[in-house]
Amino acid sequence: xxxxxxxxxxxxxxxxxxxxxxxxxxxxxxxxxxxxxxxxxxxxxxxxxxxxxxxxxxxxxxxxxxxxxxxxxxxxxxxxxxxxxxxxxxxxxxxxxxxxxxxxxxxxxxxxxxxxxxxxxxxxxxxxxxxxxxxxxxxxxxxxxxxxxxxxxxxxxxxxxxxxxxxxxxxxxxxxxxxxxxxxxxxxxxxxxxxxxxxxxxxxxxxxxxxxxxxxxxxxxxxxxxxxxxxxxxxxxxxxxxxxxxxxxxxxxxxxxxxxxxxxxxxxxxxxxxxxxxxxxxxxxxxxxxxxxxxxxxxxxxxxxxxxxxxxxxxxxxxxxxxxxxxxxxxxxxxxxxxxxxx
Amino acid sequence: xxxxxxxxxxxxxxxxxxxxxxxxxxxxxxxxxxxxxxxxxxxxxxxxxxxxxxxxxxxxxxxxxxxxxxxxxxxxxxxxxxxxxxxxxxxxxxxxxxxxxxxxxxxxxxxxxxxxxxxxxxxxxxxxxxxxxxxxxxxxxxxxxxxxxxxxxxxxxxxxxxxxxxxxxxxxxxxxxxxxxxxxxxxxxxxxxxxxxxxxxxxxxxxxxxxxxxxxxxxxxxxxxxxxxxxxxxxxxxxxxxxxxxxxxxxxxxxxxxxxxxxxxxxxxxxxxxxxxxxxxxxxxxxxxxxxxxxxxxxxxxxxxxxxxxxxxxxxxxxxxxxxxxxxxxxxxxxxxxxxxxx
Numbered sequence: 293x294x295x296x297x298x299x300x301x302x303x304x305x306x307x308x309x310x311x312x313x314x315x316x317x318x319x320x321x322x323x324x325x326x327x328x329x330x331x332x333x334x335x336x337x338x339x340x341x342x343x344x345x346x347x348x349x350x351x352x353x354x355x356x357x358x359x360x361x362x363x364x365x366x367x368x369x370x371x372x373x374x375x376x377x378x379x380x381x382x383x384x385x386x387x388x389x390x391x392x393x394x395x396x397x398x399x400x401x402x403x404x405x406x407x408x409x410x411x412x413x414x415x416x417x418x419x420x421x422x423x424x425x426x427x428x429x430x431x432x433x434x435x436x437x438x439x440x441x442x443x444x445x446x447x448x449x450x451x452x453x454x455x456x457x458x459x460x461x462x463x464x465x466x467x468x469x470x471x472x473x474x475x476x477x478x479x480x481x482x483x484x485x486x487x488x489x490x491x492x493x494x495x496x497x498x499x500x501x502x503x504x505x506x507x508x509x510x511x512x513x514x515x516x517x518x519x520x521x522x523x524x525x526x527x528x529x530x531x532x533x534x535x536x537x538x539x540x541x542x543x544x545x546x547x548x549x550x551x552x553x554x555x556x557x558x559x560x561x562x563x564x565x566x567x568x569x570x571x572x573x574x575x576x577x578x579x580x581x582x583x584x585x586x587x588x589x590x591x592x593x594x595x596x597x598x599x600x601x602x603x604x605x606x607x608x609x610x611x612x613x614x615x616x617x618x619x620x621x622x623x624x625x626x627x628x629x630x631x632x633x634x635x
Numbered sequence: 636x637x638x639x640x641x642x643x644x645x646x647x648x649x650x651x652x653x654x655x656x657x658x659x660x661x662x663x664x665x666x667x668x669x670x671x672x673x674x675x676x677x678x679x680x681x682x683x684x685x686x687x688x689x690x691x692x693x694x695x696x697x698x699x700x701x702x703x704x705x706x707x708x709x710x711x712x713x714x715x716x717x718x719x720x721x722x723x724x725x726x727x728x729x730x731x732x733x734x735x736x737x738x739x740x741x742x743x744x745x746x747x748x749x750x751x752x753x754x755x756x757x758x759x760x761x762x763x764x765x766x767x768x769x770x771x772x773x774x775x776x777x778x779x780x781x782x783x784x785x786x787x788x789x790x791x792x793x794x795x796x797x798x799x800x801x802x803x804x805x806x807x808x809x810x811x812x813x814x815x816x817x818x819x820x821x822x823x824x825x826x827x828x829x830x831x832x833x834x835x836x837x838x839x840x841x842x843x844x845x846x847x848x849x850x851x852x853x854x855x856x857x858x859x860x861x862x863x864x865x866x867x868x869x870x871x872x873x874x875x876x877x878x879x880x881x882x883x884x885x886x887x888x889x890x891x892x893x894x895x896x897x898x899x900x901x902x903x904x905x906x907x908x909x910x911x912x913x914x915x916x917x918x919x920x921x922x923x924x925x926x927x928x929x930x931x932x933x934x935x936x937x938x939x940x941x942x943x944x945x946x947x948x949x950x951x952x953x954x955x956x957x958x959x960x961x962x963x964x965x966x967x968x969x970x971x972x973x974x975x976x977x978x
Contacts, residue, residue: 505852505853505855505856505886506849506852506853506856506886506889506890506893507852508852509848509849509850509851509852510848510849512848513848513849535895538897539893539895539897542892542893542897543848543849543892543893545892546849546889546890546892546893547849547889547893549885549886549888549889549892550849550882550885550886550889550890552878552882554881554882554885556906556909556910558906559906560903560904560906560907561903562906563899563901563902563903563905563906564903566899567899
C-alpha cells in the first residue's frame, strides 16, 4: 500500500444485499434495525481521490468530472468532518479543505446504487490521505455514516453488517464472511430504468418503519434469515442461498407495500421479469432474483448458466443494460503509479 | 316470496371485500382466520334454479347451459347434502337427486369471482326448493360451506362476515352493516385477464398461512381495520373508506408475496393501473383500488366521477372490460312469473 500524506486514491466495489437492510433505528448515525448480508461485485466500482489542501474552506466534490449538487457535497463533507474530529483528537496537524474527485465505471444515475461503493471509497481515500491508519472495522463504521450499505463494501465477497446494540453505533459495522469465495457465481444486473427513483431508499425505509403493520414481522424474521444465509454460504448451497435471497427481497418489498401510503418501487417490467425468472427456473435454468429500492433486478446464477441466461433475455429490448458480475474485492488503495488509469 | 315445494329460482350478486378474507382456520368448514367486510354489487349476478326429483342418484349441475366439471359438481353436491341432512333431521320426505341450472349475467371465466354469487344463489334456491325456511344467518352459514365469501352475498350493500370462535362454525356467518346505503358509490370492475388463474384463492391462502412470516402481522392488524371500516361506512367517510380499502388489499397481496414460494397474483398491467389510479388521485379524481386473488382491479369512486374515470381509461386497449357497478341487493327468490327472463 502506498499512502501519500495529503492525497490518496481508493477503489471500492458495489455490493448487493442478499439479506436486505431495511429501516434505521438512528437516522443520524445510520444504525440499522436489522443485520444484513451482501455480495460485493467485481464489475461495478467507484474510484475516489481525496486531496487535502493547507487552507480552510468548504470541501469541493467532483462527481464524474462535474461539480456535485450541494446536498451531495454536504453529505461528503459531513463524513470528512468526522475524520477531522478524529485527527484533531489524535493531535495531528488540522486537515484543510479537501478536493474529492470521484468516478464510477458504470453510467451515472443508471439505477445502480453507487452510494455503497462511493462512500466506501471515500472513507478509505480520506483516511489514507489524512495519514491515519484505521482498521477495516473502523473504516466500515466510518463509511456507514455516509451511506449505511457502504459499510459492507469495505470487504470483498460475502460480508455481514452486524446490527449492533450500542446507541453510539460503535458495534455496528461489517465483517467478512468469506472474502474470496471459491464459487462459480454470476450476478447479472438488469437495468430497467435509469431515471432517479421517485422515493429515495432512505425515505421509503422511514415510511415503512413508521407505518407498515407488517414491519415488526419483517424484523422478527431476519435473525433466522441471517442464520440460514450464513449456512448456505458456508456449505456452498446455491439453491438454498438463491431461494432465501429471493424470498428476503420479496419480503422487503412486501413489507414496504403495506405502508400507508404504499411504498412501491416496482415497474410493470419488474413483475414481468420476475415471472420470467420463475419460468427459467422451472425450465431448468436455476436463477434467483433480488430487487433493491428501485425497479431493477439482480439475478444470481452459476457462472456456467450465464450464456443461456443472456440468450434467454436477448430479445428483451426494454432492458437498458445487462451486466454480468462476479464476486469482487474489498476496498483498496490504488498505487500512484496506476492512478493515471482513472476510468 | 313465492316458494315452490320442489323447484325454486334464486338470484344473488357478487360482492367485493373491502377488508379481505385471507386464510382459513378450518378447510372443511371454510372457517376464516379473520373477519371481513364487503360491498355487494348490482351489475354482476348469478341466477340458479334447483329442482328436486323423486328418484335418487347424483345431482346434476349445468353452468351457463353446459354440464359442469366433476370437481365443481361435487362441490355443489356437498352443499345440497348438508341440506339433505337438515331435512332428514326435521323428518320431512327425503330429497331426491337435484338438477341445478346456474347462469351468470357476466362472461364466464372473465376473472370475476362467480363463486360468491353462485353459492349464495344455490343456498337460497336449494333451501326454498326443499320447502325449508331458513333465516338469513342460517343461509349465510350454508353458503359459506360452499365458498367462504358467498356468505356475504346473502346481504345487499355492506356486509360483515364475522370470524366466529366456535369450532363447528355455528357463529361464523355474515350480518348486514348497511343493506341499502344511501351513498353515491360506484365500483368499476376492470377486467385485465379472463384466463383462469394459475393458483386458486384457496391454494394461495393455504400457502400464505403455512409459509408467510408476515401472516401473523396481517392477522394482528385486521381487528383495527374492521373497526375503522365500520366507522367509515357509518359516517359516510369516502376518503377514509377508500384509503383503508386500498391499504388492506395491498397488505393482503404483500402478505402473500412473502410466502415460500411467493404467491403473486398480479400481472404487469395490474401494477401499471395501480400507478394510474394513484396519478388520477393526485390529479383530483378521488378513486381507490382493491384487488382479489387475481390480476383484476376494482376501483371505488363516487358516482359523479365515473364519466371522468371512464374517459381517463378509454385509451387503455389492454383492458378486456370495464364494468361500472353500484351497491346491489342481497340474495332473493325470483317469482316463477319472472323466471322466463333468465339471462
